[in-house]
Amino acid sequence: MKAFRTGLPALLAAGLATGALAQGPLPPAAPARPKPPAAPQPAPDPAFEAARTAFEALPEAERRGLQDSLVWTGDYNGVTTGAFGKRSFDGIQTYQTRTSGAPTGLLTPPERAALKREAEEARRAARFRVQPDPASGVVVGVPEALLPRKSAIPGGTRWQSADGRVTLDTKSFPQRETSLDALFERAIAAMPGRKVTYKLKKPDFIVITAETAGGRSYIRYAEGPQGIRGFTLGYDRALADMVDRLVIAVANNFSPFPEDAPASTAPTAATAPAPRAPAAGLAAAPAAMPLPAAQAEARPAATGLLLGGGRVLTAASALESCAAPRIGGAAARIERRDAAGSLALLSAEGLAGGAPPQLRAEPVSEGEALLVLGAQAKGRPSVAPASAASEGVYAPLQPGAGGAPVLDRSGRVVGLVARFPTAPRLIAGVMPPTRYAVVPGKAVAAFLSESGLPAGVGKDASTDAGKGAATTLGGAAAPVLGAVVAITCAR
Numbered sequence: 001m002k003a004f005r006t007g008l009p010a011l012l013a014a015g016l017a018t019g020a021l022a023q024g025p026l027p028p029a030a031p032a033r034p035k036p037p038a039a040p041q042p043a044p045d046p047a048f049e050a051a052r053t054a055f056e057a058l059p060e061a062e063r064r065g066l067q068d069s070l071v072w073t074g075d076y077n078g079v080t081t082g083a084f085g086k087r088s089f090d091g092i093q094t095y096q097t098r099t100s101g102a103p104t105g106l107l108t109p110p111e112r113a114a115l116k117r118e119a120e121e122a123r124r125a126a127r128f129r130v131q132p133d134p135a136s137g138v139v140v141g142v143p144e145a146l147l148p149r150k151s152a153i154p155g156g157t158r159w160q161s162a163d164g165r166v167t168l169d170t171k172s173f174p175q176r177e178t179s180l181d182a183l184f185e186r187a188i189a190a191m192p193g194r195k196v197t198y199k200l201k202k203p204d205f206i207v208i209t210a211e212t213a214g215g216r217s218y219i220r221y222a223e224g225p226q227g228i229r230g231f232t233l234g235y236d237r238a239l240a241d242m243v244d245r246l247v248i249a250v251a252n253n254f255s256p257f258p259e260d261a262p263a264s265t266a267p268t269a270a271t272a273p274a275p276r277a278p279a280a281g282l283a284a285a286p287a288a289m290p291l292p293a294a295q296a297e298a299r300p301a302a303t304g305l306l307l308g309g310g311r312v313l314t315a316a317s318a319l320e321s322c323a324a325p326r327i328g329g330a331a332a333r334i335e336r337r338d339a340a341g342s343l344a345l346l347s348a349e350g351l352a353g354g355a356p357p358q359l360r361a362e363p364v365s366e367g368e369a370l371l372v373l374g375a376q377a378k379g380r381p382s383v384a385p386a387s388a389a390s391e392g393v394y395a396p397l398q399p400g401a402g403g404a405p406v407l408d409r410s411g412r413v414v415g416l417v418a419r420f421p422t423a424p425r426l427i428a429g430v431m432p433p434t435r436y437a438v439v440p441g442k443a444v445a446a447f448l449s450e451s452g453l454p455a456g457v458g459k460d461a462s463t464d465a466g467k468g469a470a471t472t473l474g475g476a477a478a479p480v481l482g483a484v485v486a487i488t489c490a491r
Contacts, residue, residue: 048089051105055084066112069119070095086385093474094383097481103474126246130253133157136170138229141253143246156231165236166243168250171221173228180206180223183230187219205256216240218247222256229256241299241377300400300486301325303375304346305416306354307453307483311335314487315439316344317419318402324490327351332487338447342418342439345451346487354483356453357405359441360412364388369409371473372417374401375486383477389435393417396433405484406438411476415440 055063063082070076075098076091093103095115107115127145132138136156147159147168156170180201187208188196198209205222215237221230233250235243302318304327312327316337319325325332325346332348364370368388372395373381386395386406393406393415402420405413415438448454 047105048086051089051092052084054106055088066107066115067091069115072119072122073115090383090385090473094477097383097474097478098380101478103478105474126249128246128249132258133170136172136229137226137257137259138170138172138231139253139255139258140168140170140231141250142168143249146243146246165239166233167235168231168233170231171229172226175225175227178228180204180221180228183221183228184208211237213237216244218251220251220254224257226257226259299377300375301489302402302487303373303381303400303404303417304485304487305357305403305405305413305480305483306351306485307356307448308354310347310349310351311354311453312346312348312351312485312487313416313444313448314344314346314403315416315418316341318487319344321422322487322489326488326490327485331490336451338443338450340443342443343416343447345447351485356448357413357444357480357483358411359445360408360410360414361441361445363440363442364408364414366390370395370414371407371409371477372397372401372404373407373477373480373484374398374404375484376400377486377488381481381484383473383481385473388414392435392437394433394435397436400486401436403487405480407476407480409473409476411479413441413444413480414438415444 055066058066060082063084064080067076067080067082067088070088070091071080073095075095076087089105092107093105096103096105096107096111099114100111125145126143128141128143130139130141133140133156135152142159144159146166147161149158149160149162151158151160153169153171155172159168160166184199184201184206187206187210188199194210194212196208196210198207200207204224205220208217208219210217210219215234217232217234219230219232221228231250231254233247235247301322302314302325304312304314306312312332319334325334327346327348328351330348330350332346335345335347337344366388370386370388370393372384372386372393374384374397375381382398384395384397386393388394397404397417397420399420401417404417406415406417408414418437418439420436
């Protein structure tokens with residue numbers, strides 16, 4: 001472009017009067033349009049900036065270690081780069097909300113020590129060891145408590161659970177024996193009863209996940225000067241609640257060509273990237289980590305909001321295929337639904353606590369920062385950062401999020417997740433950020449009023465009842481966490 005600008009005057013001076021230039025002088029140039037004023041930038045969050053400054057003052061190894069620890073405690077779902085961003089800030093706040101109730105986003109030295117101890121217990125329980133595999137040439141993370149059996153296979157190694165329901169295979173192919181294209185086409189080929197749930201093809205690597213009625217698989221291969229190397233992990237679908245998280249841990253610790261990496265950055269058990277998905281459930285696992293039976297506790301069919309008096313609010317669509325809902329181990333019955341078929345009110349014996357929620361009166365604006373509280377089969381609800389999208393919310397939710405309350409950063413309920421897909425596109429068992437429809441707070445308020453449960457409605461977002469002081473992820477979630485319950489279905 002620079003050459004074009006400098007060359008054009010020279011052509012005119014040389015008298016190239018052909019075409020349009022030969023017909024007369026050029027018309028006067030149009031006046032330049034004034035540039036629109038730049039959009040005002042949001043004021044920096046003092047709490048975030050203070051936390052970032054303190055975090056970035058730590059050595060890089062310490063920063064990476066803290067992110068790795070937050071992953072293993074189930075409070076952070078990002079990569080362990082050592083860089084501080086919104087996910088790190090929210091992860092620290094979530095950890096603090098769970099442990100101390102004071103979500104500042106800034107870890108004190110005692111908190112850092114406690115966090116590392118909790119994470120180490122989780123890693124030790126899984127016996128997760130990042131190790132070289134001489135047979136294939138890769139470095140791979142193996143949860144040896146789950147996969148104690150090890151044997152040789154052509155071009156690699158097989159790790160397997162004691163009952164054969166989980167298998168991890170490494171594999172290598174020398175140059176010209178096969179190609180990534182051939183492996184990709186073979187992996188995505190249509191087969192009866194098998195559905196490819198995700199596929200990614202790049203010039204130097206491929207990733208494919210698939211499901212059958214009884215199992216799941218994750219396939220990853222990479223190509224380099226030494227040939228093609230990768231791994232496949234397959235497991236019984238009934239074990240998904242436990243193994244899905246470990247699949248991501250294996251994938252994030254996988255290095256196909258470690259000999260190409262500088263010695264100082266080669267993956268080790270201490271420095272390898274942490275799993276992106278929460279793995280807090282490992283902390284309570286016994287050292288042997290026995291495989292659960294196929295009839296183990298099911299993941300939630302839906303998320304409910306406890307209103308008090310044994311009543312629970314959820315999205316009606318989440319109960320469409322649930323003839324016998326249960327809450328906290330007790331049978332629940334559907335008291336009523338709204339006229340639009342969007343909301344349902346359940347009741348169950350023995351449910352303590354809860355109160356009508358504080359609802360937000362005004363609609364959210366596109367891109368506004370929100371959060372979603374999703375119930376889990378065990379433990380505290382998950383806290384997912386989200387943003388307002390057109391007629392919905394954009395968030396990384398997991399199965400069972402139908403009916404999950406959506407909150408603004410003041411802690412007010414702006415609606416409920418209307419529906420979670422029956423056949424979600426999972427990546428290694430995890431749902432990527434996706435747009436979900438939301439039953440708006442106005443409809444929730446009307447339904448509760450009709451049910452004799454009038455909810456509090458906040459004023460405009462500029463008032464104390466609106467923005468308030470609880471603008472952080474953990475602070476906004478804290479008042480509502482105790483009211484989020486899992487709804488399961490009796491088989």
